Amino acid sequence: MGNTSSMLTQYDIEEVQQxxxxxxxxQEIVSLYERFCQLDRNGGGFVSAEEFLSVPEFAVNPLSQRxxxxxxxxxxxxFVAFLSAFSPRAxxxxxxxxxxxxxxxxxxxxxxxxxMLDVLHDLTGQFISENQRKQVLTQxxxxxxxxxxxxxxxxxxxxxxxxxxxxxxxxxxxD
Amino acid sequence: MSTNQGKLKPSSSELDLDRxxxxxxxxSGASIQEPHGKLRLSDLLDISPILTEAAGAIVDDSFTxxxxxxxxxPWNWNVYLFPLWCFGVVFxxxxxxxxxxxxxxxxxxxxxxxxxxxxFLLKGNDALRKKLERVLVELICSFFVASWTGVxxxxxxxxxxxPKQVFVANHTSMIDFIILEQMTAFAVIMQKHPGWVGLLxxxxxxxxxxxxxxxxxxxxxxxxxxxxxxxSQGADNNPLLIxxxxxxVNNQYSVMxxxxxxxxxxxxxxxxxxxxxxxxxxxxxxxxxxFTMHLLQLMTSWAVVCDVWYLEPQNLRPGETAIEFAxxxxxxxxxxxxxxxxPWDGYLKYSRxxxxxxxxxxxxxxxxxxxxxxxx
Numbered sequence: 001m002g003n004t005s006s007m008l009t010q011y012d013i014e015e016v017q018q019x020x021x022x023x024x025x026x027q028e029i030v031s032l033y034e035r036f037c038q039l040d041r042n043g044g045g046f047v048s049a050e051e052f053l054s055v056p057e058f059a060v061n062p063l064s065q066r067x068x069x070x071x072x073x074x075x076x077x078x079f080v081a082f083l084s085a086f087s088p089r090a091x092x093x094x095x096x097x098x099x100x101x102x103x104x105x106x107x108x109x110x111x112x113x114x115x116m117l118d119v120l121h122d123l124t125g126q127f128i129s130e131n132q133r134k135q136v137l138t139q140x141x142x143x144x145x146x147x148x149x150x151x152x153x154x155x156x157x158x159x160x161x162x163x164x165x166x167x168x169x170x171x172x173x174x175d
Numbered sequence: 176m177s178t179n180q181g182k183l184k185p186s187s188s189e190l191d192l193d194r195x196x197x198x199x200x201x202x203s204g205a206s207i208q209e210p211h212g213k214l215r216l217s218d219l220l221d222i223s224p225i226l227t228e229a230a231g232a233i234v235d236d237s238f239t240x241x242x243x244x245x246x247x248x249p250w251n252w253n254v255y256l257f258p259l260w261c262f263g264v265v266f267x268x269x270x271x272x273x274x275x276x277x278x279x280x281x282x283x284x285x286x287x288x289x290x291x292x293x294x295f296l297l298k299g300n301d302a303l304r305k306k307l308e309r310v311l312v313e314l315i316c317s318f319f320v321a322s323w324t325g326v327x328x329x330x331x332x333x334x335x336x337x338p339k340q341v342f343v344a345n346h347t348s349m350i351d352f353i354i355l356e357q358m359t360a361f362a363v364i365m366q367k368h369p370g371w372v373g374l375l376x377x378x379x380x381x382x383x384x385x386x387x388x389x390x391x392x393x394x395x396x397x398x399x400x401x402x403x404x405x406x407s408q409g410a411d412n413n414p415l416l417i418x419x420x421x422x423x424v425n426n427q428y429s430v431m432x433x434x435x436x437x438x439x440x441x442x443x444x445x446x447x448x449x450x451x452x453x454x455x456x457x458x459x460x461x462x463x464x465x466f467t468m469h470l471l472q473l474m475t476s477w478a479v480v481c482d483v484w485y486l487e488p489q490n491l492r493p494g495e496t497a498i499e500f501a502x503x504x505x506x507x508x509x510x511x512x513x514x515x516x517x518p519w520d521g522y523l524k525y526s527r528x529x530x531x532x533x534x535x536x537x538x539x540x541x542x543x544x545x546x547x548x549x550x551x
Contacts, residue, residue, distance in 0.1 A: 035234060038243070041462070055239060056523045057232035060532040062540075063225050071233075086230045099222060120219065124544065125537030136548060137219065144216040160217050168223040170230045 008033050019077050023084035023094075028172040032083070036076050046073045062122050066102055086170040093158065095168045100157045110151040113137065214547040225536075237517040241428040242524065244463065245456045263477075272475050275322040279474075282318025286311055294382065302411075308382040309360040309413065315379075316357035319350075323455075324478040327354055331485030334359045334414055334444065340488065341407055343436050344446035345508050346418035347426040348459035349466060350473070351448055354483065361416035362406060364399070366390055372466055384413050390421075390525065400435055407441050416446075419501060422521035425458040426450050429514040430521040432505045438497040444488040445504050447511035451480040462524075484511050 013026050024032065039047045039055070049072045053059045061067075071082055084090060085098035103111045103119055120133050128136070138148055144160065146152070251260035290311050297304035320327065334342060342361065344351060349372075352363050362384035367373060376387065384406065388399045406412050419432035426449065437443060450457040455476035459469045473479055486507055491500050509516050 032234070038239060039233075052233070053527060055232050055236045056519055056528045057236040057238065058229055060528050060536070061225060061229040061232065062533055062537055063222065063229060064533075067226075067229050083230060083234065086227065086234075095223070099220070099226070102222065102226065103220075116220070119222065123222070123225070123537060124541035125534055127534075127538045127541035128545065132545075136214070136544060139548070140214060140216040140219055146216075157220065160220055164217050164221055166221065166223045168227050168230075170227060170234050173235050 016077050016080050020081045020084040020087075023087035023089050024080060024172065027174045028087075029080060031172050031174050032080055033076060036079055046075050047079070048072065062125070063102065063119075066105070066119070066122060069105065070101065083170070086168055088169050088171075090168075092162065092166060095166050096157050096161050097154065098168075099161065099166075100154050110153055111157070112151055113141075113148045116152075212547065213550045214544060218547070219544075237428070238430075238519045238523060241424045241430055241517055241519070242460065242462070243425055244458055244460050245425060245427070245452055267475050267477065271324075271477075275324070275474050279318055279322040282315055282322075286315040286318070290379065305382070305411075312360050312379065312383050313357055316353045319353050320357050320479075323350075323473040323476070325354065326478055326480045327357075327483060328481075329358060329483045329485070334361075334485060336411075336414055338409065338412075339407060339440070340442040340444055341403075341415045341417055341436055341439060342444045342446055343417050343419050343432070343504060343508075344448055345426075345429055345512060345514060346420045346423050347448065347450060348423055348457050348469065350457060350459070350470075350479070351418070352416070354448070354481065355416060355446065358483075360413050362386065362413040363416040364388060364403065364418075368466070370467075390522070396435075403435065404439055407439050419505075420521045422524055423459045423461060424521065425456075425460075426452075426512075427514060428517050429505055429509045429512075430517055430519050432501040433520075434497040434501045437491070437500045437504070440491075442488045442490050443500070443504055445486040445508045445511075447482075447484040447486060447508045449482050449512040449514075451482075454478045454480045457481070482512075486511060 008030060013029050016029050017024065017026065036047065039051050041051055041054075042048075049068045052068060052071065053064070058064055071079070074082060085094050100111065101107075103115050105115060105118070116137055117133060120128075120137060121130075124133065141147065141150065146156075251257045290308065293304060293307045293311065297307070319325075342355075344355065349365075352361075352365070355361060356363075360383050363380075364386040365376065365380075365388070367376060367387040367389055376385065386399065386402045386406065389395050403415065403417075407415050417436040419434075419436050420430050421433050422430070424430055455473060455478070457473070457479055459466065464472070489500070489504055489507070491497070495503070505516065508514070
């Protein structure tokens, strides 16, 4: 797949579609490619953190730094795979998996108390003290039957989030 | 304006004062937290709304859309149309372009041979010199417009020279200035450019009273604000023309107006400019091409067709802030020129948004968490 060419071949599109488990239609993949090329201003074949942060709507998001770690330097195929959790065709499990990956920053398959505390810090900034955050988290964990030392795995996340209707869909504009 | 490497730095807090509340405009699909019921673990772990907003911004965002060049639909895609298109290309590049270049050269020769004597010989007689220089600048701008076969339709009363009035217009390219200047010699406030444009700025445009600023200097704003105020009070200065967007936008959208033009205590006369995309995309994407390339592109197109509307002068209403006034005028211009409004500051092209917006989101989430903790 050419980094500098802005033409996707049919073969490329099918390869990308396979890689994201058919989460996007071929039309959507073409649109996403246009968008990818638009973001990748220096034509390096991947979108750098700087280029993502030049989108003001993204830069003001509280979780932008966490997401940057996951999306920085991805090529187009991986970029589409990253976004596949937001496709209307994604399953609930795929969405929960994505959320799990956001929490599990070291990628070892286990979410610790500190991981959850870090995300809560990103979400609340300086408006709750560190102690209050610990308190809140300990309390809700306790009520759900976990402790401070619990290591949550994906199946725990599925149990916790499985019943809340996760609304996590993004529409890809197709001309 | 060749900041094509996109070195972003956090914006100074001064820029914040220019914007009304962005939260009113931002598309927040789902609120960050459903504000009822006791706080549970699933509520804390469910970050899906925030993730959706972030993913939505990655896939499509209103700010980037403002600076997208409008490449026309290729119409030469079949056997019959392609030769026609080739003929068109040959005609444009080999016949039109040289003819236009000659016209422009003649114009420059006439202009310089009049301007240089007038500028130096009439040093003592300021009033006459200024009058002549004004006419000459209008003349060279007409030559420029002719060199792109500019077809400009002006609507509305021609601007008059009165003190205590400023003109504001939407900004698509530096040629906006030339198109307006050929009708009336405005004193414009512009970013100081390098190269031949900068040379023109410091010699010829000085004579009509133009003011320069440097976007990258923070202190510059106060100096410029002072110069603006002084100029607008003067009775025999050329009318001041300001592009409050602060950057070139692609003529489909309008970004937020900076309030500087609206707090000078003057009447604000809005001007709306709309280019006809069928003939050429007049948007100067300064990240993609230099001004010279942009001019060459215009000179090898069929024509530059645009409409200019001089709209009804507006005054600050009692109880209205400068920002509200700016937004009201932006509304008037956007409606007239068929532009969609976006809530972003044009300078976000060069700097990051201030942390204030993220903090607002964090604050509302934090408050909701604490409140729900109390509920039984």
